Amino acid sequence: MRSPRIAVVYYSATGNVASMAHAVAAGAEAAGAEVRVRRVAETAPEEAIASNPRWQAFVDATRDDVAALDDLSWADGLAFGSPTRFGGPASQLKAFLDTTGGLWFSGVLATKACTSFTTASTGHGGLESTILAMNNHFYHWGSVIVPLGYADGHIARVTGNPYGASWVSRSGSTPDGDCLEACRIQGRRLAVVAGKLSNNE
Numbered sequence: 570m571r572s573p574r575i576a577v578v579y580y581s582a583t584g585n586v587a588s589m590a591h592a593v594a595a596g597a598e599a600a601g602a603e604v605r606v607r608r609v610a611e612t613a614p615e616e617a618i619a620s621n622p623r624w625q626a627f628v629d630a631t632r633d634d635v636a637a638l639d640d641l642s643w644a645d646g647l648a649f650g651s652p653t654r655f656g657g658p659a660s661q662l663k664a665f666l667d668t669t670g671g672l673w674f675s676g677v678l679a680t681k682a683c684t685s686f687t688t689a690s691t692g693h694g695g696l697e698s699t700i701l702a703m704n705n706h707f708y709h710w711g712s713v714i715v716p717l718g719y720a721d722g723h724i725a726r727v728t729g730n731p732y733g734a735s736w737v738s739r740s741g742s743t744p745d746g747d748c749l750e751a752c753r754i755q756g757r758r759l760a761v762v763a764g765k766l767s768n769n770e
């Protein structure tokens with residue numbers, strides 16, 4: 570039996586999703602997985618990025634490699650993260666997902682376990698709609714969707730949202746310890762399910 574392979578693929582402008590992505594990765598690693606964390610390419614114009622100091626600082630500081638289709642083929646389990654943008658995922662992540670036609674056609678994505686997570690500035694600003702929109706790709710790929718659920722008491726008692734880890738970044742706040750724990754739980758759960766799937770092929 571080999572260790573499950575997990576790819577965490579995300580878009581982030583001001584760093585919230587990036588911290589969540591690294592916590593998902595840490596949870597998967599703690600469950601024994603080999604993990605890649607990848608950001609999708611930034612496509613916004615330089616002037617737009619420069620107009621927001623937090624965005625510019627994040628772009629300057631990001632060291633994660635850019636996601637490639639090979640990361641999806643390599644992994645047994647995939648976690649996708651995006652900020653909520655007008656109730657759905659950011660176009661940067663959607664653009665990457667829209668390059669998966671060849672992988673979809675070959676059927677390799679149908680054997681993967683997939684999950685997603687997000688952040689929005691308000692609690693009713695579209696957390697679930699963003700997660701569900703990301704998950705739509707998984708239905709088309711034929712993947713096994715891994716919801717966060719309430720399998721761990723932390724989700725039921727503290728953070729809620731069985732759809733996937735989520736953070737309300739009201740007033741510019743960054744993901745707190747409870748949110749990052751939910752992310753670690755999601756990463757661990759993904760690794761466990763992906764491990765069962767990959768070792769039973």
Ligand SMILES: Cc1cc2nc3c(=O)[nH]c(=O)nc-3n(C[C@H](O)[C@H](O)[C@H](O)COP(=O)(O)O)c2cc1C
Binds near residue numbers: 656688689
């Ligand atoms: C263009 C744009 C659209 C957004 N749309 C929403 C939205 O629909 N609902 C919401 O609550 N927050 C919305 N936000 C806020 C972001 O989702 C929020 O700040 C998030 O935490 C940013 O994550 P990041 O730091 O990883 O980029 C929007 C932000 C931008 C820039």
